Amino acid sequence: MGSTAVVVGGGIGGLAAAIGLRLIGWEVTVVERAPVLDDAGAGISLAANGMRALDALGVGEAVRKLSRGQYSGGTRTPDGRWLARMDGTALERALGTPMLGIPRATLHRLLRAALPPECLVTGAEVTSLDRSRPALVRVTCDAAVLDADLVVAADGVGSHVRTLLFPDHPGPAYSGSTVLRAITSRPIDPGTDFELTWGPGAEFGHIAFADGRAEWHAVLNSPAGVRHRDPLAEVHRRFHGWHAPIPALLEATAPDAVLHHDVNELVTPLPSYTVGRVALLGDAAHAMTPNLGQGACQALEDAVTLAAALNAEPTVESALTRYDTERRPRSQAVARAARQAGRIGQQLTHPLAITLRNTALRLTPPRAAARMILRHANWAPPRLG
Template structure:
């Protein structure tokens, strides 16, 4: 009997994780990615305990693939350096069974791609549409050929054309009022041991040591959408050059990079939840399904959870033998996708809303409101703050 076929639209973290998970469940997988080649630059990603457990569920050891260097602590500070709150990584590991790790996105996506059979990934293959007549999806590509499929995974990102096509009444994206700069930096001599985020007045600056020894730096500011400066390096120095150490030293290193090495993106989340995360035999995951602000570091983590749950719910080794369908298409797919929506929609929307609320705290600009925020955040005992992450870090479960 023919093996059932899945086409994954998008080769980001969610799409590649789904491809690996489906391949290991016995599916024939094709990944279509419009970019001409894999990314070689970009940002970092934090893999929280929930994401690491989801990866483990599909047989992926992230620490083995991309390194396991773990920051000593996670800290929140004011712009003058005063500590507001923090958690030792050892305490996170004791509570959640595994410590978080932070890795370069290009290295992580390369590790996922390496777990797929040769020929699975098709770079430079733009998907123009997915037709789903009578439960027989056909993926249309710009250069051809068309790809018939038993399942389509829409992992086509925050601006998902497939989301717009199948949910035309949905309000789409919501600008959260901030822009973000991101950069990867070599600075081993600075010896920054902790992952930290610093809050000012409508501005934030984050420092994350990565598994390969580099630093992932990010910064945000409350500005109108589309705001750009001629040189992002100078803009970062103007905004953050007087903040606490080691931020000025890190900005010195950024000055040595090319302006194009500093990525800038306005921040959006989904204005409202999708009515469901599937349509026929199409399933949405990651930013395409529930784009969220990066304030909790859960965007990529929730995409990984999506992929693990989706593959778990779909029929394993779907060669048609279990249901006798003449084309080898497993009859259980529609029911599995309905179960996927039931398992994921409420959790991902709760995380989306929580990320938006945390972002509003970080974006406060009035001096009095900033003082009150810092006083309240600083008054919460570290043990209670750690407990507050339980629903995020312990919330991943495989259904059934």
Template sequence: MGGSAVVVGGGIGGPAAAIGLRRIGWEVTVVERAAVPADAGAGISLHANGLRALDVLGVGPAVRAAAPVHRGYPCPRWRLAGPDGRDRSRTRAGHTDRRHPRAVLHELLRTALPSGCLVTRAEVAFVDRSTAGRVRIPLDDAVLEADLVVAADGVGSRLRAQLLPRHPGPAYSGSTVVRAVTERPVDLATDFEPTWGKGAEFGHIAFTDGRAEWHAVLNSPPGVRYSDALDAMRRRFGTWHDPIPALLDATRPDTLLHHDVHELVTPVPAFTAGRIVLLGDAAHAMTPHLGQGACQALEDAAVLAAVLATGPTVESALTRYDAERRPRTRSVARAARPAGRMGQQLTHPVAVAVRNTALRLAPSRTTVHAVLQHADWTPPGLDRRHRTRRSPLNSRSSTCSWNVAPRCRPTGPAGSRPRP
């Protein structure tokens, strides 16, 4: 089964879904409202399940090559600490992930798509399902028609709101996050190190070039912003253990990102509606305390390609996707919420002391397992009969937008197309 698809959202899940669909012979256009990803200045850590999903999509080797080793060590060095620098837990976690600046992963995914497949500065506010067997997507000065629409437009998804008008939508988690990537290398003793205080966490992810991503997660009312965010972080974390002050000192003030953390506390009743499918945060936005948000979106993309490769119809394939992905993502989201409440969000002194004692007494492998157990996922395989001959990493010479598939071209005025 093949066809045409429009993917709404150019973050991580959207391009990954497009790669998977093209791999099984679909023509795909990705529509992104921004010129560049809004969180390109941050970092990302991909657990084993995310890497396995990328393998299914054919881009796993490129992602591994971009972060081949953990700064020269065979296993990532992991530590959970307190503000005074004392260990809560420490271990070598094994070959579980790769760490990148998020912009690198975005670039790898976009490079795997043909030139012209991604349309930026084009916003999709709603879709028209009135045409039998087809979906119409109005853009600024054109209309796309497709056999499938993938709504990967994030936690504030407009398409989810259209499809599920009674769903309450995202809720504020109680946490806000400030993050940045250092301008220069920093001497770090660990590859990944969260530090838990009362109602706050400061963590870093080491990159292979010596720089690092750091993130500060704080209990906060929604909407609070700082006139000088870096100065505010120095006042909040400047007395915490090394290398936290060094990470802040290696950061330019104009590079900080600040986002409130929202999640879908109420699970959506379905990931599909007709020929429209929700993917990534649009379907199951969760708190970041297990580091599984992007990984779950990549799993979504791999499963979507697999079910469409083998399903007799789009509708039957999407039914299978919904049946496989909703229980899995709901389980991970349910686990992420208490991980935050017992970690970064905990404030009561007695509760904090009990937690710290429990962590100190527990075997380090137990602590790591509690975080990494959700990376234990077996990916689906793509039927080789349905794969395109080209690897997505070698397909930039082909085209994938307005002139490749009659079923995916604009139906507006002759020669019209969305504004670049």
């Protein structure tokens, strides 16, 4: 079994993979094309499966200290009527942890702190992989060359490594939705820990943080590539008249804090997450829509499962076969469920369909709603030791 790895991509999945590999004794180099890891991003919700993965990686407690539990909230209509209420206490009893809200930048910083600085290489883009030798992969990053026993591709939805491995795959597709999001510039009390509000072809949600600030996101049906000169003004215009605390969240936001991204996903599933001694992880393997809040959690599951397989199996090849067998069915099923959740949630526009959905949500017993969450969040990590 080899002991050197190159992780391509310094996001949440890549850093988690590097931590897991180091825990089992591997020497790891993380290659990130951005020149600076600047703690960008908005907010994130971590379900029990994500937290269990972080616990396995040894950083769960640090994340909990800087997170806020999601006990109150739910789903509403634009006029403020409740469609479904969240029972975070019941979820905590069932899973041992509540959903947690944390700034993405804070999670990224905590993961980065768990790695020695010298294993992070920034401003370097992978240009080629040489897999001609059976027990070694040569990675070319600009002018540098790295030889490794394993390459982990965690380079996101637009993964260059995935294109090198699967040149005939169609790659990511636009979901039909675009998202604008930001973190408030000052503390604000939104009244609940987590909310989603669904209108025709639109969603507005918030996550409250431990430091008193809150993240909000606005998801809209839109052609791909549409951008606004003043994104915050556009959100004000689009959600004018929606219930409190939406106006207050927007008023507490600096105009230059708004991020705008189209939502892309891998609609065509990959036939494998591994090729030779290269493993795909996170969005590079199974980019999904955010409708279940499972994207980062699935990447964290990938990281722990990969490290556990490498620690348990006699060869890299058998470990990657195990990783693919364990991760591909589950993560692709979650991706399908997320796509379906978007179609019956934020993306609905027909008034009759919206009425039927809202009625069904109001009539759904709380236990049945909780079972839907448990289906994805109730995952037990494999042992790393």
